[in-house]
Amino acid sequence: MQAFKRKGRGLLPPAMALLVAAGCHTDHAARFEQLTEDEKRLPENATLGLDIRDGLEVGLMASEPMLLNPTNIDVDDRGRVWVNEAYNYRPTLNGNPTTDKGDRILILEDADHDGVLDQRTVFYQGPEINAPLGICVLGNRVIVSQSPYVWDFYDDNGDGKADRKEILFQGIGGEQHDHGVHAFVFGPDGKLYFNFGNECHTLLDRDGNIVTDQDGDGITNKKYRQGMVFRCDIDGSNVEVLGHNFRNNYELAVDSYGTIWQSDNDDDGNRAVRINYVMEYGNYGYSDELTGAGWRENRTNLEDSIPLQHWHLNDPGVVPNLLQTGAGSPTGMLVYEGDMLPKEFRNQIVHSDAGPNIIRSYPVERDGAGYRASILNLLKGRDQWFRPSDVCVAPDGSLIIADWYDPGVGGHQAGDQTRGRIYRIARSVSKYRIPSPDYSSVEGAIHALQSPNLSVRYNAWVSLSDQGSKAVPQLEKLFHSNGNDRMRARALWLLTKIDKGDTYLLEGLQDSNPDIRITAIRAAQQTRKNIIPYIAPLSKDKNVQVRRACAIALRHVKDPQAAELWATLASQHDGKDRWYLEALGIGAEGQWDSFFTAFLEINRDAVKTDAGRDIIWRARTETAVPLLAQLAGDSSVGLKSRLRYFRAFDFIPGEVKAQALLAMIRPGDSGDDLQLNSIILRALDTKVVMESKSASDVLHTLLDAVYGKPEYIDLVTQYELKSEVPRLLELVVSRASSSIGHRAAGLLFQLQAEKQVKEALKQQPDSIITAIGPVGMERSVDMLENLMLSRSSNDEIRRLSAAVLGKSMAGEDRVLSLLKTHAIPEELIPVAVEGLKNTWRKAIYAEARSYLPGTENNPDAAAEVLTEAELMASKGNIEKGKTVFQANCATCHQVNGQGQDFGPKLSQIGAKLPKTALLDAIVNPSAGISFGYETSVITTKNGATLMGIVSSRTELEVTIRFMGGVSQSFKMAEIASVKETKESMMPPLQHTMSKGQLVDLIEYLASLK
Structure with missing residues (x-):
């Protein structure tokens, strides 16, 4: 153990100078702005750069050199802060120094209870620990998430040092990746919850075997897409996949009712960061459910804006988002079930977002079968180096914040390895006293079970579970109390696990609080083999969220009564509630034929109601095809309103669908006919089109209509139409310098038309050569x-x-x-x-x-490079910088919709990066390539070597975006290799502009917020 005194750089000065309290924001803001850049970085000025909610204080508990680069924290039942460090973060990309000793797991303690962490213990340090992204303290067990492993560490003798470690899971994505496996949390049901991002593709157990899910299927990217959410028993057994198709779902939180919440990051710059209510077993739409295609790929019924397109929200089978928060880099999350914070934060999500330098809450309200939320700031950093990487609840109800403290925000790049901070938010931060819980008695454990801190609750759960029937009377008393319903829910979870009878389960199912009824349904799912008797009485519950839980509980239930129950639940859909509709879809998965048939038996005029049309749109069965065709082909309704039904066809395979679509083809060449036929051709397989004369004729009519447009090139490519070679040559000659001309030239070689190209060279050599x-x-x-x-x-x-x-x-x-x-x-x-x-x-x-x-x-x-000192001493011109941007950057980046969509969008880059970080991104573009924007070298089997960004990759096709914003798709059968490079495609712009232009450019970028 190492003690830290309050003196020297990076340590705390006397009294509580490092404190921002309610009512002094303006004074602190003025003082902060008067500081030099170097002074702003000092720990003694740390809280001057923070704005705290009225009624609260924020204090600095610890800073460098006590800790460095904290990625994730947990707070144990003694109030000690456990820290994952990331000194060795991504050195091969950012060139930072490393230590062969590996990264550290620290325990920080406030020995004298004055709100300052003054003792440090290195729990573990080893070369296998490299920037771990999750830590969970459960008694003497510490779960550390470190892709490709999840480690179990054990402190057997209680000295604060790891005595042994074991593998819990492995095979989880690449080492040192932000989109890897994240933190574990203890749930109210006595289970563990965790998630991983879309760099992970499978889950292996400690012996290297593929873990199976609740259906007995292996957890791989063959069944599931992108990031996933999991639940398992405390020992890692009985793993369930609770949701999938996220991008980088960083950390989840589970409330006392068992409701799961988490955040998810977007592809950088698309203002699509989201907060999710994780509806069990749902698909969350980051990539195409069926093909895995990226969100940029064209599809029928495309959403109106990029933040919605990003998550395929118009597709049947995608669960809605609770809230979209714009740009950001979301990190740690919790549900605050304490009473120290003001009322508006109680029982609400609290979330750290490192991108916009903020800790905020999302007050949630019921919205049909789902929820809606707003944004309420709790702590905001004026200091753009404030990078809150995690937030936890201490046993006293205060919040503990981890601050990575860096000019950048991860994304494979770190600009500073020498700093890191821990803050505390409370009504008063002058003292930090944690009472010692009593787990040995039932009464003490019952009291501990009601703690806002998960480590305390874990120990209480274990004690009460071990005491079994002895704990039942006191648990029953808590459950029957008229107090906090969340505490009652915690008691109910334990009662249903300890008492194998139905007494408490049935009480819960009949409770006046719908959240308790939902808790009881979830408990029944975990503890009862036959769920039907428990949900049948609730199938007409007046609360739609209870019926939502019933619908989800029917997933993969084979009981003959299941279809009838589902039809009863579906018949109560109001035609407006997407949350309820998706719950019905989850419940019917794998049994659509029988479930949908049962629904039609009691809803024979389904096509005539909004609710019925919704169910038809969501159905995944050939039985729905004639009804879909009726809705899609109803010319009395505008085509835009019918696009959803055409999109629904994509999710139903088979000959019945093909025949229905072929029957809807119109032979005319009017604008409406062409648009309709284009949609139908997109939904049909290539082979079906080529074997149908009517479809083939329509295809050629459509080719005439779209000639010279990107769609023309797409169609010729899709159908490999060698008959179009003469017209492709005409395009090459007339559009030689454009992307269309280049694509047409490439397609000629793809169609092996070199002979025709050589003939055309004799007549139009300049155009042909330019296009080639x-x-x-x-x-x-x-x-x-x-x-x-x-x-x-x-x-x-x-x-x-x-x-x-x-x-x-x-x-x-x-x-x-x-x-x-x-x-x-x-x-x-x-x-x-x-x-x-x-x-x-x-x-x-x-x-x-x-x-x-x-x-x-x-x-x-070598050109002279602008230094940070020169940049900070200069004041640029925003308008001149905008001109520099348009001349040098707009060929690859967009700002507010202007420019080319190739690299990350920069509309809010000034809110994310300070000027020094912007300079580094320009001077060293390869040091921090945003995930999803890595450069790839693509080699085709016909000899082409191309360079671009892979925007979509499925089993059948890969789509590449090239500089200038042009995209091109290739069949996987045509690809020899796709290799990712470690170099950015962004040129070093500092060599193409003067120092003054660079200052102006950065001034402009810094203004984009």
Whole structure:
């Protein structure tokens, strides 16, 4: 154990100088703004940069060098703060130093109870610990989430040091990845809950075997998509997948009723960060449920805005979002069930979001079968280095905050390894006294069970569970009390686990509080093999959320009565409540044929009501196809309103669907007919279209209508129409310098039409050569090389071929290879080298320049780089910076919808990164590539080498986005390899602009909030 005194840099000064209290925000704000940048970073000024909610105080409990880079914390029943550190975070990307000893797990303690953590114990440090993302303290057991492992550490002798460790789970994604496995939490049902992000694709047990889910299926990305939510027994057995298709669901929270809440991050810059109520077994829509395609892929009934498109919210089978919070980097979460915070925060979600430097709450209200929420700030950082990575509840009801404290916000990059802070929020932070709970007696354990702190509740649960029937009278007393219903729910969970009879379960099912009835349904699901007798009496409950729980409980229940019960529940849908509709869909999964048939028996006019149309839209059975066709083909209703039904066809396979869609094809060429036919063709398999004369005729009519547009190229690619070669050549000639011309040229080589291309070269050499340059296939590069080197080519053709040869990645390599072998004529060397000027691989251009005539290994001299000191001493011009952005950055980035959608959107980048971090992102773009924007090199089987960002990848197709915002899809059968590189495609812009322009650019970016 190491004691820390209150002196020296990074440690706490006397009294409570490090405190922001209610009523002094303005004074602190003014003092903070008067500080220099270096002074703002000092621990003694830490709380000056924070705004706290009225009625509360925030105090700094610990800072560097006591701890560094905290990723996740937990607070044990003694009030000690356990910390995961991340000194070794992503060194191969950001170039930061590391320690061979590995990262640390710390215990920080306030020995004299004055609100300052003054003692530190290193619980464990080892080379296998690298930036762990989760910690959960359960008595003498500590669960540490560290992809690809989840570790169980044990302190057997109680000295604060790990005595042994075991693997709990493994095989979980890549090591040191933000989208890996996250923290475990203890649930009110005595189970463990945890989640992982979309870098993880499977779950293995301690012996390396694939873990099976509640259905007996292996937990892999074959059954589930993207990030997942789990529940398991305390020993890691009986794993259930409770939700999937998240992006990076960082941490979850479970309230006393067993309701699960969590946050999920978006693809950076899309303002689509969300908060979810995790409806058990739901799909949350990050990628296409059936194909796995990314959200940017075109689909029928596409949502109106990117934040909604991002989660496929118009698709049947996607659970709605509770709340979308815009841009951010969401991290730790809890449900606050204490009484120290003001009333508006009690029994509500509290969440840390490191991106906008904030701790906030989301007050939740019932909304039909689901919920709605608003945003209520609790703690806001004016200091943009404040990066709250986690929030926990101490046993006294105060909040403990972990602060990564960094100019950046993860995403594979850390700008500072020397700092880290722990804060505490309370009515008064001058004292921190934690009473010693008594777990040995039933009365003491009952009292501890009502703690807001999960570690206390865990110990209480174990004690009461071990005491069994002895604990029942006191648990019964708590359950029958007229006090806090959440405490009653905690008692009910234990009673249903200890008492194997139905007494307390039936009491819960008949309780006046719908949340208690829901708790009882969930308890019955966990403890009773046959759920039907317990939910049947509630199938017409007046509360729709209770009926929601009943519907979910029917999932995979094979009892003959299940279909009838489901039909009863479905018949109470009001046609407006998407939450209830998705609960019905979850309940019917795998049994749609019988469930939907039972529904139609009592709802014969389903197509005539909003509720019936909803059920038809959500159904996954061929029985629904004729009704879907009736709704989709109803010309008395506008086509836009019918798009949802056409989209629903995508989720029902089979011949019946194909015939229904073919019957809806219209032979006309009016705008409405073309739009309708385009939708139908998208929903049909290629083989079906080509085998149907009517569909094939419509396809060619549609090709005529969309000629010259991206959709034309997509259709020719999808159907491999060699008959379109002449028109593709016309596009190449007329649109040689555009993305359409480049795609048409590439498609010609894909269709093996080189002979026709060579013939066209005789008539239109300039256009053909210009369009071929970016194609990047081996055959297209060969053609350009031959044109450049052939003596039969005239000088103009040779020069143009030399100029465009390096316009693709394969072409760049070819130019350098030809230079090395001195194969390029001397007069063409400057032209060929100039063609490489805009390559993202600057080393290629530098080496090529060394072959310029009269040059001896003389690459570009290093440009002067703007320093942080120069930046902070300067004041840029926002309008001039906007002009610089439009000239240099808008080809890859969007701001408020303007610019190209290639790299992360930057509309709110100023709220996320301070100026110093913006400078680093510009100067060192490869040091912190946002997840989902990694550069990939794609090699096709026909010899093309392409470079871009993989925006969507399914078993059948991969879609690549290229600089300039153009996307292109390739069948997986055409792909030889897809390799991710560690270099950003963003060029080092500091070499292309003056220091003044860079200052202006950063001033503009910093203003985007």
